[in-house]
Amino acid sequence: MILLQALNISKSFSASPVLSHTNMVLQSRERVGLVGVNGAGKSTLLKIITGQILPDEGEIQKAKDTTLGYLAQDSGLDTDRTIWNEMMTVFIHFKEQEAELRRMEEQIADPAIIANETQHEKLMNAYSHLVDQFKQEGGYQYEALTRSVLHGMRFFPENYDTPIDQLSGGQKTRLALAKLLLMEPDVLILDEPTNYLDIETLGWLEKYLLNYPGALLVVSHDRFFLDSLVNIVYELERTHVTRYVGNYTDYLIQKGERVQQQIRQYEKQQAEISRIEEFVQRNIARASTTKRAQSRRKMLERMDVMDKPLGDLKKAQFSFDITKVSGNQVLTLQDVSIGYENEPLAQHLTFEITRGERVALLGPNGLGKSTLLKTIVNRLHPLSGTIAYGSNVMPSFYDQEQESLNPTKQVLHELWDEYPTMQEKDVRTVLGNFLFSGDDVLKKVGELSGGERARVSLAKLMLQKANLLILDEPTNHLDLFSKEILEEALEDYPGTILFVSHDRYFLNKIATRVLELTPNGVISYLGNYDYYIEKKEELQELQSAALAPVIQTEAEEKQNDTSSSNKEKFRQDKEAKKAERQRQRRIEELEELIGTLEESIASLEEELCKPEVFQDHEKVLTFNEELETKKSKLENCLEEWTELQE
Template sequence: MNGTGKSTLLKIINGDYQPSSGEVQKAKDCTIGFLNQDLLSYQSEDSILDVALEAFKDTLALQAEIDEVLKQMETDYSDEIINKLAKLQDRFEANEGYTIKAKAEEVLEGIGFQTADLKRPLKTFSGGWRMRVMLAKLLLEKPALLMLDEPTNHLDLPSIQWVENYLKSYEGAVVVVSHDQEFLDNCVSITVEVANGTLTSYSGNYSFFQEEKKERMEIQQNAYENQQQMIKQTERFIERFRAKATKSNQVQSRIKALDRLERVNEVVDDNISVNFKFKFSQKSGRDLVVLENVSKAYGDLVILKNSTARIERGDKIALIGANGKGKSTLLRIIDGTEPIEGKREHGYNVIKSFYAQHQLEALNVDNEILQEMQQAGSGKLDTELRNVLGCFLFTNEDVFKKIKVLSGGEKSRVALAKTLISEANFLLLDEPTNHLDMQSVNILIQALQQYEGTFITVSHDRHFIRGVANKIWYIENQQIKEYPGSYEEYVYWKSQQEDSAVPKVEVKTAAPKKKEVSPSDEHLWKKELKKKEQELAQIEEQVMAVALEKEVTEEAMALPENYESSEKLQVLNLSYEQLKKKEQDLNANWELLVEVISDLQDKLAGK
């Protein structure tokens, strides 16, 4: 649950906080990488690619040394300077310096950035996207201990799955604080519960933890009940024979035994079962929303193009997919608050209620929680409102807390409770599980399972989607696509679709017989060989031309009038980087052609 000290524990391990007692021991060579919510405020003028490349600071320092030596070599050709350059280049290559840019690009694009984004300054991105850059930098640093505090909060579903796959093969140790149950199931091998000021370890993932904890709780409850029975018997004995001198030794012995007794705590089950009583004043018609040939674009960014969809009474729809595909836009289109091209019709007797993160800001901060619920206009009595709030973990005096003192997760629970007590027969829920802990997510799942109306929800939480959805929507090729089944069925169907798209390769186990070369085959191979050799000669000429251009550019960069002008130097640097990229591409093509020519020569030689 939130507030039990998980983030505090990570900060103690990282050295940000000092423990009140005890000590934290670390290996001397233990490097720690810590992703936490404080990084949301980090700003930089550098591009996100350059920020991610800061993970390779030692390699970048080598590159700077190499550049400096190359400048010296313009006037100094001594053996000493040449040997120095050779050693630096060997170290640079050992550090895989030529691949760091490709690695950084791979990780950034894996967690959701487009190639065109990589040159944009970090400061131009929102806090959530900046957090992704910090995550990319940490993953590239590969510390011995990687600590991630709620890493999935700012990731969409494809990015979450990418990070899962990355962490599975991570060589160091990983500590994750997360409320994403499926993410934990897929990433962790040990689960540690923080509760009542203690740490309890379970040797398995989150699902294993749930089963094992249930068994431990049963054992503990049995031990508690047995001990309580023994205590009552002992207390009756003491009370009965306290006044008898002949039993005084036995009475005193039992009193001391009770004083020394280590008490077993009664089990407190935090798996709350809730029972919501939803009330509709009106039942909706069969069709709640019909979209026909709907188009929506923001400038050049096309979200939908001539797309058609229908929401019917009883649909429980999960709208999934990567960020930037237009899921929240589609919710607003369905709500009727987003202008569109095409036809949008709302059905008969449709009463909507829209939950989104901005509604947290709409809460009256000076209200108490119960007041806020009273002003929602549901007409429910205070006892009913308090029962609903109890389901959302606001019990007893908690209902009189001011909204202004609540955490983000607590405000989310209040806003969700307000949404659910309305008489709406159609709910639109945009990321309702954001800021909720596992217990609160499970409460919301139970509430929506009991909801007899219709809803559509945008979510990246697979555990939540599995628990509530009977249809899956996603946006693909600017069209609204629908899978008419549960998320489990959708995942299986999607995997089958992807498998069928991969061409099947016929595997032959027996060694092929040596094939006789026909004169026609030999003629074709010779013709192809001549063509490839001509292409190879052309590429070799291009490589020499690019090398000459690079030398000219390097000489220009060394001129005082250029390196003293930042604008001129920037242009020359850009030109030089483009030439290096062109040279790399030409060398790659050269290697491919050499392999093809070698194969053709082998065929002609009868190998």
């Protein structure tokens, strides 16, 4: 069933076309990805679809009663309500139904109404119908569902009473996404939903969206996310949209084949045109062949001549080099604690990085990954411990917030002021490689988009020729094509890299080692992201099976741990496994009890609707008391189950 159609949509800004006769179809349960370079018009198309702006031409058609939910880029909730109360606004209809059920139960137990058999029976029938409706629509599960979604978005029960206006911008965006998921619109439209999400939350979101009952239209620069989720890709390029069936990888293959086919068809037609033109020129003046030549000329005039296939869009071109080679030991941290005076984030951080390594730093949001990088480059001071660079190490830092950029400077002078000995044409050449040409270089940095500022920061990083790159979310704000160029540049880089990223495809391409940041140290994994996930899953399987051996990563095996520390770790691991087994058993007990209570509640509500019960005042009171008791137990069980899942 078609839920949504965009028909011949055109839109221009200041006489520059952004969309030209664009068509798009979204059907039930489709998972659609919209891709294109930054500035192609993806967000504009989403805003037209959702009615935020009007098209110059064309129309949006929507199936009757179809609901749309839209999460714009970097949008967040803005209210003084608490997290829990804001989520509960989604379920006002359930709250109203619950209040109505309580009111009806009081009426059912009223002796005056019981005495009137006709009125009592009518009320019981209405009550029975409302109970069935409440149950079918999820009235008994909505609070548990809310806890589950909040947990997936990294909000826990201790956060529920926090006013939303006290949260960070990223937290507000995650809450806006959580609320939209709870609303379950027929068409869920998400513009860069993976911003501000750590890897664990991204994994949860992917699984949730795979089972989402409605259709999905998503703009994302996360290739891993698109490959895992979408089954249709629309590419927006040069104001036009092209549809491909499959995920992002399938789209790349199909696009390459399509372009090659267009080139072959064009060349074949051009060869045919040349052959006909040559025949006409050779034979038009000869009496014996002039009619044939005229016929061929008419054939040429009637021919639908193909336009020459457009080449690839201009892409950034850059590479990273070094001025000199560092020593083998590049960076050493010994028992470092990071954070702020009243808020330590992580401690006992000890690790080494050697020349040529590409080390990814992973961990949940809020644990201090960016803080650690800023501490390493001396923008923050460690709370304790030592940080030491090796010989000839020249570090350079890419800050995801681009705080080092001056918003009042022109793009040209942002680079030229730091490298005044360069000639202007050379600075312009560098900026041209990062897609700043002509008057673009005279724009103020503060007027640039997030992707443009990221390219300016990368240009400055390239000119520094450092032999240690420390990168904080370098792929943020970059489109898929710019990410590929950055990946290629870093793969060929002869120095050492320490980076933070939640882009799993980027992690797999670049990382040779993963450092997992925990509140009490780091765990090292010698491999890329896939290897890290594989080892984590092995560890979880061993823990759930309550196996005794202590699992060590390669880096840990290199360390000369003393016998006593091994014994202590074995004891702690054994205690942790015991606690995990107890937790799993309790979860199973609660799930069984929750199922029993829900069945019992449904059974009691059915009994209350029977004439032999609702006509007996004492039975009604008894049943209502029992019903309230079981509902209270159910609520307690659901709450404990939610806490144990965290």
